[in-house]
Amino acid sequence: MGYRRYMRMAKTEMLRKEIQIYKTILNSIHEGIIITDPSGYVVFYNQELAVLEGLNRDDVIGKHLSEIYSQAPDTSEHLLVSRTSKPIGETYQKYFTRQGHEVHLVATTVPVLQNGELLAVYSLCRETTHLREVLLRTMQLQEIKEDSVEVGKKQGVQYPRAYFTFSDIISKSKAMETVINGAKRAMMGAANILIYGETGTGKELLVQSIHNGGPRRSHPFVAINCSAIPENLLETMLFGAVKGAYTGAIPTAGLFEYADEGTLYLDEINSMSIGLQAKLLRALQERNYRKVGSVAEIPLHCRIISSINIDPVTCLEKKCLREDLFYRLSVISLTLPPLRERKEDIPLLTDYFIKKHSPKNSLEKLELAQELVQGFQDYRWAGNIRELENAIESMICMSGDELCLTREHLPSYLKQLMERGLMDVLRGKNLALLSPFLMDTENIIVTDALKKHRGNLSHAAKELGILRQSLQYRIKKFGIEVEQFRR
């Protein structure tokens, strides 16, 4: 064999191996991939997409897209990219295969160009099961709404989506009283409300209470978390779409339409893309909006309540929120303080969640160990009330038949963090906490000794290694009621 022929064969073999390597990689990743030649014939189709679309790879490779999918060539994004050689970023697509399988994907379609010549087109596809669930819920909501309109007219039935009222908000702090009073005043009007609060501070609870307390209570309450939905899908979900607005688009009612004369809650609006914010602003200013793919103006009736989880100043500085939209949304603004700034609410909430999550048939009352009462006050509760509730629920599960929730039952991350807080005190890193820490420790030790000896001062003092008079002094200092241990 000549040297040149040998080199050519070696190169071909290398190329074949290389292609095999790429194919193996493309088949093993968790995104669906389809590659076509410039005319739309499939040259590669990976296993992930075969699963997502319910197709057999061998039935797809070598076929034209129009033989596989029942969508018109002019609405296929893949074929559009073949015609224009321009990529299309993440778009939500709903379409049917020729076998009638309904597919929901978010796809990015990209042309492969060499010296300006189109070599291939590929689409990277992600499944949207969770998004589909959101859509399904939205659809169920529509059904509820349609039923309720009829039934509601006859029986005054309310839409079942907003459960909470102001009486569900557990608090006694001044800070929360101010927020609740503000919300109650805002409740009767129609002005947009912007709520700022860290995650888990009870923003949705407050929004539902406003809806249920105000004149819109017999209309729908619709909530959507703007950070959970890709931009394109969010636009369609908000505004709705008309047939043919995008690949496989079916006429879809948007949340503005579902919310009707009720309340639309836009959670984490600071995550909404700036482009979509501009469209929202237009709708709010003109009190009219257009469905995706339509020019017809539809009046906007719902009240918009939105929330941000970053403070307003940072939101504007970092341009997470357009300034003009911010002013539109925050005609009334409310700030929910983090739990660490309303510590007086912690014992109340703790008791409430213990009752809420205690076994239903249990006759005996669960309680939080004294040793944790202060720990709960000092802890930062970054996840706020949601974190507190989860911690208590988890502790109740871990406590089995025991009636006292102790450090042992804490979720391990919390135990570690609380211990770290304690170590900071012990190492003198947080001297401000030293005095209350020592007081509390002393209180706990004295109380435990009195409990153990059923209120017998001599025995308790002996165990503690202090004089009876010293013990009496501490009982007075900490306001301990010794009688309770003698019963």
Ligand SMILES: Nc1ncnc2c1ncn2[C@@H]1O[C@H](COP(=O)(O)OP(=O)(O)OP(=O)(O)O)[C@@H](O)[C@H]1O
């Ligand atoms: N003051 C309160 N009293 C009783 N339960 C509360 C209170 N505040 C919050 N909760 C409960 O804590 C959980 C979190 O509240 P919610 O979902 O309203 O917070 P959020 O601020 O909207 O959270 P996110 O920012 O993550 O959306 C919910 O189960 C809610 O019922």
